[in-house]
Amino acid sequence: MDLTLSESELAFQAEARAWLAAHVPAEPLPSMDTPEGWARHQEWEATLAEARWSVVSWPEAYHGREASLVEWVVFEEEYYRAGAPGRVSQNGIFLLAPILFDHGTPEQQDRFLPTMATGERIWAQCWSEPEAGSDLASLRSTARRDDERGGWVLDGQKTWSSRASYAHWGFGLFRSDPEAQRHAGLTYFLFPLDADGVTVRPIAQLDGEPGFAEVFFEDVFVPDADVLGGVGAGWNVAMSTAGNERGLSLRSPGRFCAAADRLVDLYRDSPEGPDRDAAARGVVDAWLGAQAYRLYTWGTVTRLAGGGDMGAAGSVNKVFWSELDIALHETGLGLLGSSAEEESAWLDGYTFALSGPIYAGTNEVQRNIVAERILGLPREPKPHPGGGR
Amino acid sequence: MRFELTEDQRDLASTLEGLLSASDTVAVARAWADDDTAPGLALWKRLADLGVTMLATDASPVEVVIAFEALGRHAVPGPWVESAAYLPVALGREITGVATVTVPPGAEGLDADVADEAYLALGGDLFEAVHGDRIVSVDRTRRLFESTPTDPVAHHDLDAAFDLAVLATSAQLLGAGERVLADAVTYVKQRKQFGREIGSYQAIKHALADVRIALDFARPLVLGAALGEVPASAAKVQAGDAAYLASRTGLQVHGAIGYTAEFDLSLWITKVRALLTAWGTPAFHRARLLEALVGRDD
Numbered sequence: 001m002d003l004t005l006s007e008s009e010l011a012f013q014a015e016a017r018a019w020l021a022a023h024v025p026a027e028p029l030p031s032m033d034t035p036e037g038w039a040r041h042q043e044w045e046a047t048l049a050e051a052r053w054s055v056v057s058w059p060e061a062y063h064g065r066e067a068s069l070v071e072w073v074v075f076e077e078e079y080y081r082a083g084a085p086g087r088v089s090q091n092g093i094f095l096l097a098p099i100l101f102d103h104g105t106p107e108q109q110d111r112f113l114p115t116m117a118t119g120e121r122i123w124a125q126c127w128s129e130p131e132a133g134s135d136l137a138s139l140r141s142t143a144r145r146d147d148e149r150g151g152w153v154l155d156g157q158k159t160w161s162s163r164a165s166y167a168h169w170g171f172g173l174f175r176s177d178p179e180a181q182r183h184a185g186l187t188y189f190l191f192p193l194d195a196d197g198v199t200v201r202p203i204a205q206l207d208g209e210p211g212f213a214e215v216f217f218e219d220v221f222v223p224d225a226d227v228l229g230g231v232g233a234g235w236n237v238a239m240s241t242a243g244n245e246r247g248l249s250l251r252s253p254g255r256f257c258a259a260a261d262r263l264v265d266l267y268r269d270s271p272e273g274p275d276r277d278a279a280a281r282g283v284v285d286a287w288l289g290a291q292a293y294r295l296y297t298w299g300t301v302t303r304l305a306g307g308g309d310m311g312a313a314g315s316v317n318k319v320f321w322s323e324l325d326i327a328l329h330e331t332g333l334g335l336l337g338s339s340a341e342e343e344s345a346w347l348d349g350y351t352f353a354l355s356g357p358i359y360a361g362t363n364e365v366q367r368n369i370v371a372e373r374i375l376g377l378p379r380e381p382k383p384h385p386g387g388g389r
Numbered sequence: 390m391r392f393e394l395t396e397d398q399r400d401l402a403s404t405l406e407g408l409l410s411a412s413d414t415v416a417v418a419r420a421w422a423d424d425d426t427a428p429g430l431a432l433w434k435r436l437a438d439l440g441v442t443m444l445a446t447d448a449s450p451v452e453v454v455i456a457f458e459a460l461g462r463h464a465v466p467g468p469w470v471e472s473a474a475y476l477p478v479a480l481g482r483e484i485t486g487v488a489t490v491t492v493p494p495g496a497e498g499l500d501a502d503v504a505d506e507a508y509l510a511l512g513g514d515l516f517e518a519v520h521g522d523r524i525v526s527v528d529r530t531r532r533l534f535e536s537t538p539t540d541p542v543a544h545h546d547l548d549a550a551f552d553l554a555v556l557a558t559s560a561q562l563l564g565a566g567e568r569v570l571a572d573a574v575t576y577v578k579q580r581k582q583f584g585r586e587i588g589s590y591q592a593i594k595h596a597l598a599d600v601r602i603a604l605d606f607a608r609p610l611v612l613g614a615a616l617g618e619v620p621a622s623a624a625k626v627q628a629g630d631a632a633y634l635a636s637r638t639g640l641q642v643h644g645a646i647g648y649t650a651e652f653d654l655s656l657w658i659t660k661v662r663a664l665l666t667a668w669g670t671p672a673f674h675r676a677r678l679l680e681a682l683v684g685r686d687d
Binding site: 001003004005006009070280284285288289291295299301306316364372374377378 | 395607612
């Protein structure tokens with residue numbers, strides 16, 4: 001049991017802190033879901049990459065520092081403490097990149113990782129379909145073999161694709177074997193969102209900005225070189241993304257620790273009265289939740305460093321942080337009293353937090369995973385086709 | 390950076406687990422509740438021989454946490470927090486035999502009639518104490534007595550003693566919560582209604598998943614408090630909430646059988662309720678945390 005950082009980890013922390021203090025924009029950037037905000041966030045990614053802070057855990061050849069898992073957590077903590085901008089490249093660097101490292105060919109790694117690290121090419125995740133949300137394996141978009149051109153032809157529709165309104169490339173699952181059932185016969189594809197036959201229709205989110213989009217595919221040709229992880233292997237490849245998304249990488253503890261500290265500040269500066277009194281418990285619980293999440297993460301890091309894997313613990317994690325995020329921001333709005341409805345960073349944070357229990361697999365799906373894979377409870381019997389039991 | 394138990398610590402946990410699993414602690418607890426304290430005192434001696442009463446003075450708070458989680462998991466009765474956490478720090482020595490202490494905001498002496506030494510803390514001082522009338526606790530294995538101070542005694546840091554007692558109680562709550570969850574999971578895999586195991590219904594699954602999640606995020610705060618990363622109050626609030634959720638959910642998924650005194654689940658449900666407010670209520674500890682947070686300068 002030892003929660004202290006080593007000398008080299010402390011040096012890494014100090015370097016990150018100093019750089020962030022000197023470079024983080026003084027004013028928050030406009031929303032990344034607006035044209036101006038998008039451009040500013042892309043510039044920020046370039047600034048990070050220039051100093052090799054955009055993808056600290058990656059190999060040096062791809063703009064990284066080969067940082068350890070401990071250093072990655074330390075960096076994230078410093079990043080959020082410094083109030084640095086949200087990561088517009090998040091879907092690429094946190095969700096796609098681990099798959100590229102594990103399943104991509106060296107050619108794919110060389111072609112895709114450098115521009116991902118610099119933020120020059122932003123990636124969107126294309127998973128859900130109108131009829132395939134929580135039941136992702138029922139997806140219907142197809143990939144048809146085209147031997148003549150040496151590739152595949154995509155058809156169908158994806159939806160709720162985060163960042164797709166402005167992003168350059170997408171990654172997603174398509175049914176490449178129409179005969180295969182559900183999880184079998186799916187293939188993972190990478191494709192430019194300006195390819196012939198791709199239509200992107202932005203969808204405004206609760207805050208009015210087009211943070212996600214529908215993506216339509218009509219005879220879209222994708223060469224074999226852009227199949228990731230083998231034909232028919234898409235489900236397993238995608239599930240390794242899901243583990244990343246739910247687990248460590250998507251929501252680092254630094255984000256919640258920084259938000260809890262801001263909540264304590266807000267409480268301290270709030271006028272005495274019923275709103276402040278009512279918020280007291282929420283302030284303590286938000287801080288406790290953030291500390292619990294921080295320490296829990298160190299436990300996970302220790303386990304992973306020892307060769308263990310996340311397993312279904314990513315689902316435990318996801319339910320916890322998504323509910324913590326909402327409760328924390330609800331308490332913040334409570335402290336703002338009757339001005340809570342007015343535009344503010346707390347309101348933005350709250351609106352964003354509301355999506356947490358829905359994306360990356362709804363919390364209902366996560367609770368099923370916790371119950372079945374961790375507690376060992378029996379699966380629900382499948383209903384017979386045609387209804388009834 | 391290594392946030393997991395060492396091999397020695399895991400050995401301690403499994404030694405205790407082995408001893409307590411083989412000691413029919415449910416029968417010991419039930420006898421204790423009926424004022425038959427002989428089996429409990431015999432178990433006390435075996436645990437003391439194993440070193441449980443010297444952990445506070447001779448080992449680290451992490452070992453204290455390990456021991457108290459096991460005591461909670463097995464519903465071991467007796468003034469353990471008093472004898473193996475508070476008093477060793479308050480008196481600066483290991484307790485040989487059984488001792489109890491009354492510490493505000495609490496007002497009772499736990500199991501004072503079997504204690505070789507009894508104390509009462511008041512206004513920053515420590516006194517010897519005599520016990521009076523019996524008070525009935527929701528947890529029948531917690532035999533409470535009115536307590537009156539007599540002569541003052543020399544003492545060490547009483548705040549540090551209180552914090553270790555709070556930490557030990559948190560660990561007991563964690564162990565009790567884990568036990569209730571484990572028993573509830575076993576039960577819902579066996580019990581069938583409407584033609585299938587009730588554990589296959591989402592209403593049951595999601596409730597138990599929430600207990601798993603709550604306990605998983607209480608444990609790091611209990612261990613973190615043992616390492617001085619967070620105050621003991623943080624451990625008490627989170628472990629208390631998680632164990633209480635476990636007890637409410639555990640009772641609900643058992644249905645009427647869980648509501649009986651005869652069914653062993655009752656030992657943990659009543660214990661969790663008692664420990665929730667022992668050594669500082671959740672509101673007391675939240676207020677303490679808030680004060681520390683708001684007073685902070687960074």
